[in-house]
Amino acid sequence: MKRISPPPATAHADDIPLAKLRGLGPKSVMALARVGITTVAQLREAGSVGAYEKLVLAGVPVSLNMLWAMEGALSDRDWRVVAKEDRLWLLTELELRGISP
Template identity: 40%
Template sequence: MSETQKLRNIGPKSSAWLRQVGLHTREELADAGTVEAFMRVKRAGFKPTLNLLYAIEGALLDCHWQEVPDTRRKELVDAAEAAIAQLPPPRYKPAAGPVTTTVLAADTVPERPDEG
């Protein structure tokens, strides 16, 4: 069992994400900080919710994530949103535009050589 899994609020999935982004101990988590830890998980391609942001903060404060004060939660969300805005755009291409079909009039279609 990793040290991050032993932290309050950090379940198996969150612990696995944190380990995969190089955060194995409480000290490493504290050094990175709440928002940076959250952003590492996000940049790695995982889909963390704000609950992870609050869970990390609660783990560092050694309190239940729901006990993180509303003012602090707002600060965290604002900082995370600002960091997310700095991320490069996704690498995938957007869906193509609408498909149109062109119909040629019968008299404009060239004859095939095998037709006679």
């Protein structure tokens, strides 16, 4: 099983606003702010699965596209590539945490 690892060197620096990350628009940034994630460093620390878990537990309405987008933002990939290449791994991580998509 693929493990959560630090983003590749091509990922964005921690001082870039979340809204500038690939695939994260204003609604995504506002949702993340609701759970205390306002910086790239905080998103990187939580990881895409951890951030998704926080959103779900806080009752923020999110879809799996948000998970794909956050993983894509952290790894500088399009969310559709993430959905295709990392879907099983991400869904397994959610399942291990007891989070239903």
